[in-house]
Amino acid sequence: MNTDFVEMNVLFDFYGSLLTGKQMDIFKMYYMEDYSLGEISQELNISRQGVYDSLKRAESVLKYYEEKLGLVKKYNSNIAKINNIKRIIDDAKINISDKSALRVLDEIQKELDEIEL
Structure with missing residues (x-):
């Protein structure tokens, strides 16, 4: 398994509740349910680029919290x-x-x- 996936899931365990509802949904679909960006796009009726941007923002937020709080x-x-x-x-x-x-x-x-x- 990709170490980025593991790292992101651990960060989500600690800080996931600090994401917006939309970011949380997209994050879970991508990292936990193994949806592709295209599948998430279809499921949520938003553009693939919108899914990608939201996912990247969520990842950045999780990394930011770990950088500042260091709970992990x-x-x-x-x-x-x-x-x-x-x-x-x-x-x-x-x-x-x-x-x-x-x-x-x-x-x-x-x-x-x-x-x-």
């Missing part, structure tokens, strides 16, 4: 940190024989698993 970057960073902490806990469990310390590590790991990002 922060999310990815937090996921990496959580995974690193889990790895450290797993490594520590191998070397710890104290049952109460193991219980604490298990509780920490459980809490990490329940974090909703």
